[in-house]
Amino acid sequence: MTTEMPPTDFDLDHFLPYRLDRLADRVSEALAQLYETHYGLNVAQWRVLAWLHHRHELTAKQIRAATRMDKARVSRAVQVLEGRGLIVRRPSPRDQRLHDLRLTETGQALMVELVPQVRAWEAELVAPLTTEEYHRLLDMMARLERQLRDDAR
Amino acid sequence: MTTEMPPTDFDLDHFLPYRLDRLADRVSEALAQLYETHYGLNVAQWRVLAWLHHRHELTAKQIRAATRMDKARVSRAVQVLEGRGLIVRRPSPRDQRLHDLRLTETGQALMVELVPQVRAWEAELVAPLTTEEYHRLLDMMARLERQLRDDAR
DNA sequence: GCCAGATAGTTGCACATGAAACCATATAGG
DNA sequence: CCTATATGGTTTCATGTGCAACTATCTGGC
Numbered sequence: 217m218t219t220e221m222p223p224t225d226f227d228l229d230h231f232l233p234y235r236l237d238r239l240a241d242r243v244s245e246a247l248a249q250l251y252e253t254h255y256g257l258n259v260a261q262w263r264v265l266a267w268l269h270h271r272h273e274l275t276a277k278q279i280r281a282a283t284r285m286d287k288a289r290v291s292r293a294v295q296v297l298e299g300r301g302l303i304v305r306r307p308s309p310r311d312q313r314l315h316d317l318r319l320t321e322t323g324q325a326l327m328v329e330l331v332p333q334v335r336a337w338e339a340e341l342v343a344p345l346t347t348e349e350y351h352r353l354l355d356m357m358a359r360l361e362r363q364l365r366d367d368a369r
Numbered sequence: 370m371t372t373e374m375p376p377t378d379f380d381l382d383h384f385l386p387y388r389l390d391r392l393a394d395r396v397s398e399a400l401a402q403l404y405e406t407h408y409g410l411n412v413a414q415w416r417v418l419a420w421l422h423h424r425h426e427l428t429a430k431q432i433r434a435a436t437r438m439d440k441a442r443v444s445r446a447v448q449v450l451e452g453r454g455l456i457v458r459r460p461s462p463r464d465q466r467l468h469d470l471r472l473t474e475t476g477q478a479l480m481v482e483l484v485p486q487v488r489a490w491e492a493e494l495v496a497p498l499t500t501e502e503y504h505r506l507l508d509m510m511a512r513l514e515r516q517l518r519d520d521a522r
Numbered sequence: 523g524c525c526a527g528a529t530a531g532t533t534g535c536a537c538a539t540g541a542a543a544c545c546a547t548a549t550a551g552g
Numbered sequence: 553c554c555t556a557t558a559t560g561g562t563t564t565c566a567t568g569t570g571c572a573a574c575t576a577t578c579t580g581g582c
Contacts, residue, residue: 240393
């Protein structure tokens with residue numbers, strides 16, 4: 217019962233995947249407060265709106281690529297958002313399989329209200345970092361992502 | 370229909386929560402390959418094993434605190450692991466409500482086999498970073514977490 | 523032009539998860 | 553002691569998600 221076995225012991229506090237997951241989870245949870253409680257959006261719906269706000273017009277496929285969500289998940293989020301009148305969906309004139317998605321006036325208004333709050337919240341989150349650190353952080357994260365992509369193949 | 374609306378546009382690629390989530394998701398997915406395909410463990414189960422390997426003996430409550438998982442989720446992971454003979458669970462002598470969890474010989478053997486693989490994988494992941502960068506990364510992440518904790522209250 | 527894949531998106535199904543109700547045990551106050 | 557309350561852990565239930573099957577449309581080869 218004392219200390220019989222530290223054979224391959226590894227310290228989870230210095231294990232990047234664990235730390236990353238914990239942080240992402242906490243950040244996500246805190247951010248969700250903003251759009252969930254006040255606007256009744258779940259994560260998937262928020263992501264769709266954020267991308268449409270960012271890019272103006274996208275198809276489900278493009279959103280799927282950007283958010284790494286399953287296509288069914290995107291599809292369902294879109295249905296709800298359309299039902300709530302926050303986005304419109306119309307078949308692309310070029311290809312009837314594709315549906316161009318856009319924010320409606322209402323959806324746009326919602327985002328115009330929500331985005332500044334989200335930004336302010338993020339600013340507070342990253343307040344402990346200097347601007348340079350923040351850039352380095354994003355840069356390191358980009359390199360890690362690239363490494364994953366390269367590993368994969 | 371042209372370019373009517375970039376009023377509060379914000380760039381998701383420089384939005385930390387988004388980037389963090391995407392990276393954590395990819396890392397988690399890649400890591401899961403190691404324990405899922407070869408050892409049939411899901412995320413929750415892996416986390417329980419990792420903590421028991423790390424800390425030797427814990428209660429469900431402690432694991433819950435460490436992993437930020439719901440207690441029901443921990444409970445179910447424990448059931449499966451016990452069923453597979455990877456951990457043992459016995460009521461704590463001090464308090465019958467608590468159950469002390471430990472790896473069995475088999476569970477220990479599995480981790481002795483798995484952990485080095487995980488470590489090697491992590492080493493490859495962080496290869497693009499210098500040792501100092503890696504430390505800075507963890508440090509920045511810690512500061513962000515602290516900020517979240519302080520915000521919350 | 524027409525058929526054989528490919529591709530965008532939807533739906534059915536099985537499963538994992540979180541919230542809440544629940545059970546068992548512990549502890550504190552009378 | 554004995555009751556009231558708190559706490560660790562389990563189970564139930566509703567919900568969200570991923571995978572796979574499906575539908576509708578498109579595209580390339582003949």
